[in-house]
Amino acid sequence: MEDHFLYANNDWHTYGKTDAGYAAASHIKIIFRSDGKLGFKYTHVGSALFVLHLTEEGQRVFGFDNRYIAPDENSKMHLYLDGNYVRNDPPPEGAESVVFVSPNSIYSHNEYRPEIAIMTSLPLIPYVDVQESSAATKRQLASYRYPQNPAAFSYRETMFKQVIENTRSYYHLENGSKTHNVFFLTGTQLQNFHIRLLSRKYVYNENSKLFDMKESPYLLPDESLWTLGIKLKTL
Amino acid sequence: MYKSLPTLNENTRYSLSIEYLVVPPSTEGVVLNQTPLFTVERRLRKGVEYKEEHYAMPIDNATFTPSQCRTVGQLAFEVNYFFRKL
Numbered sequence: 365m366e367d368h369f370l371y372a373n374n375d376w377h378t379y380g381k382t383d384a385g386y387a388a389a390s391h392i393k394i395i396f397r398s399d400g401k402l403g404f405k406y407t408h409v410g411s412a413l414f415v416l417h418l419t420e421e422g423q424r425v426f427g428f429d430n431r432y433i434a435p436d437e438n439s440k441m442h443l444y445l446d447g448n449y450v451r452n453d454p455p456p457e458g459a460e461s462v463v464f465v466s467p468n469s470i471y472s473h474n475e476y477r478p479e480i481a482i483m484t485s486l487p488l489i490p491y492v493d494v495q496e497s498s499a500a501t502k503r504q505l506a507s508y509r510y511p512q513n514p515a516a517f518s519y520r521e522t523m524f525k526q527v528i529e530n531t532r533s534y535y536h537l538e539n540g541s542k543t544h545n546v547f548f549l550t551g552t553q554l555q556n557f558h559i560r561l562l563s564r565k566y567v568y569n570e571n572s573k574l575f576d577m578k579e580s581p582y583l584l585p586d587e588s589l590w591t592l593g594i595k596l597k598t599l
Numbered sequence: 600m601y602k603s604l605p606t607l608n609e610n611t612r613y614s615l616s617i618e619y620l621v622v623p624p625s626t627e628g629v630v631l632n633q634t635p636l637f638t639v640e641r642r643l644r645k646g647v648e649y650k651e652e653h654y655a656m657p658i659d660n661a662t663f664t665p666s667q668c669r670t671v672g673q674l675a676f677e678v679n680y681f682f683r684k685l
Contacts, residue, residue: 396675422636551607593618
């Protein structure tokens with residue numbers, strides 16, 4: 365049988381069940397840093413058995429130039445595949461674990477400044493939205509910054525980091541009539557109108573190197589509802 | 600819709616304000632869900648030809664696709680869970 369693998373004639377899973385395999389709690393794991401960067405940690409066993417082949421989306425999300433995450437003999441991430449042939453062997457036996465940290469923070473690389481906007485067909489005083497290369501008037505009742513739930517980090521012993529994330533099942537964005545969102549309308553104008561809940565965010569455009577504003581219907585979980593209370597007062 | 604006032608009168612001026620707004624969290628995530636990010640392959644020796652019969656893992660699904668990620672922490676959890684299941 366041709367010797368394709370470092371552990372010739374040993375299936376990857378068989379090696380993982382040896383003492384060396386058991387010694388590693390996990391052959392590859394991902395490490396979450398508090399600056400939003402993710403690192404792929406390879407034990408010696410993990411780097412001898414596996415490589416990670418990133419998709420285009422994976423390269424974009426993690427920010428790696430290389431298509432493969434594979435430690436070479438010097439525990440560096442160099443070209444794994446050259447043409448149709450493998451170019452590097454993994455680190456030698458006994459090498460220490462290695463971590464490849466993504467160059468990008470992925471906290472907000474997909475979208476920026478997410479907002480919740482309530483648009484209406486009521487003839488309100490127009491709200492002027494000015495972007496880099498365009499401007500538009502909109503009938504907006506209100507917009508709110510999307511609430512963030514920052515993670516809390518703490519260390520348990522030296523090696524183990526604890527991450528606590530709190531989630532809420534509802535966001536209470538407005539509560540009270542003393543709001544800056546007050547409009548003056550006549551009873552005729554209020555006879556028939558529509559309201560839309562939109563998600564507004566700024567998405568990075570690779571071509572223009574700028575953030576473009578995108579508005580789309582606010583995606584709601586299944587079997588959920590949102591509540592809007594409007595106060596009308598006779599003048 | 601619940602109305603606590605009689606029908607609006609025509610040609611009467613009103614002030615309109617938003618009194619409360621409650622929304623559930625959006626199902627959109629930080630990381631694009633349902634988009635494959637990477638595939639785990641067997642590591643080949645230096646100089647070996649890169650063929651699927653050599654590098655493919657003998658398991659059904661060696662490709663990681665995030666499914667319910669709203670935060671980076673959730674992505675890290677899903678990736679580590681995927682690795683542990685290998």
